[in-house]
Amino acid sequence: MSTMGRKIRVLVVDDSALVRSLLTGIINRQHDMACVGTANDPLVARELIRELDPDVLTLDVEMPRMDGIDFLGRLMRLRPMPVVMISTLTERGAEVTLKALELGAVDFVAKPRVGLASGLDELAAQIVDKVRVAAVAQVRRAVAPAGAPGVPGAPGAAGGAAPALLGRLSTEKLICIGASTGGTEAIRKVLLPMPADMPGICITQHMPPGFTTSFAARLNGLCQITVKEAVNAERILPGHAYIAPGGTQFHLARSGANYVAVVDDGPPVNRHKPSVAVLFQSAATVLGPNALGIMLTGMGSDGAAAMRQMKDAGSYNYVQDEASCIVFGMPREAIAHGAADEVLPLGQIAPALIARLRAETGRGHHRI
Template identity: 75%
Template structure:
């Protein structure tokens, strides 16, 4: 039971391979069992050594890291931590990697790689530990992402008999979603099944600066609702979903009958920035009985206490079940704190939300 987590590092940079190996081998609970400078070598090493986790770069010779990841997750699913360069293209590619099944990512600097990776050492090993216990599922070939032009809308449009039923809801209704590891795809699963006239949605997904813009843009290309990165002072509108900007806290306030976004640069809460706790606490204070809470997959306990505050203020809360989570940390803690009204598989959360909003019984408990 005391066996170490066995890691293979895949990166075309000898310096990065050396640094990551050193960081991993300094830990008492993990070891780097091999390194590869391209995916074809990595493929043979994985077959021979059967690692628990691999770290994977994106731009490599002979085969792109994303192509390799797609093949790996179809044929031999395993926990993968992406090591991505913090650029606009890097952010877009990282979103694709998470869609294909990577557990998480670390953003490495473009310059000063040695010092940068050393500064990120604790984040890297923490995410390797999370990846080692994550539930990873075989993935099907993903449809290509939309490129250019107006936002494409998905085929998951609700039947005509259902689509208009939310239109008369009070604009005061609001849905608050919190997520961490595995959350990008869980959020996509929920949002793509919601209609264009859905109440406003506010979302905190643990993510560093530079990546939430691409995350929001990708969701916007797939959803019937409009998805954007939240901006300080803007009105929170129905039919819109607002993503907390990476590296900033996101909360809501009231301005008369309206909700308004608040973005601030305060200290991390529960070690996170953005923090689900910050968003959920503001929703409890400002929305109360008009709110519906959703806690999705993620490591740790961020948001559990504030989700209980939401429930005490009158909100109705859904929590993702263990079997469908990549990591069951945040949902488990929400349940343990008595914050959950219903615990559901991921695919049932959007239908449950719609049923509750359509029947207008968000204020009543069974």
């Protein structure tokens, strides 16, 4: 969808009259967007979508008459369009938001728990940034997510075959993944095919505090590998994926023969905390040629220059291609920096990485 040369038309759907008023004001203050309507529940929203044909929807998670998630699921099957979820900063809110991203929502904003009016105003820049990104995002018709519990053939599903093990592999290798907008689903699709004896995996996904805990738990329930939030000073183990906790910086250090996680309260980098650049710069310094890098969908350029540093230090890097990205910002910048060894559709990244590791296993120790 192109919104070039005209304002981004936004429909606000929220059961709170205060939130509807605040979001309308925030949107209408922007030179490049306009709130074309508001709805207090999904049934009203359905009629307004037909009547107004908005470019972007902001959608509250919890509403009367029809749950926001039920509505989103129907919308993305019947009339896919860019949606920014307005979530609550609670464990339940985080779980529902991850479900919304799985169904095809482009991104989310977490409502403050207290001081709604002042809190939303503080989030104004974030809200309008996410609406702008959503307006140009590649939105796809919702399908049953591969790898969801009960999907035939998915790891952990009844009758689903677990990915074949790699065999003996040097524990020196580590995989580092960076992602932003659209990244929660992209990361899921990369991790699902991973066998249980993969090298350690370190992940930075732009996400606020409170949401990464639910994100890690959700992935851990789907994958053969163990997925958890990173904890400061813990050893990075094979068969484990470590996710940067929201609101912290995550990087790597060496302790004797081991790699360890460093999770601290460092300042934002490229406006992000966690920042992909922080993880990737440490990979270039600490891992060198033992690193494998993956850059997935996301807005902006966070981590692109650092991924080039990884490549210069001997890393082998995979970058998601434009056609499979929700937003091609970070991958485009990584390619422009000359950081990519291979540019692949999302579904081919894990198989290519696993094939490379198998080839290395074959050249070294054979499986017993």
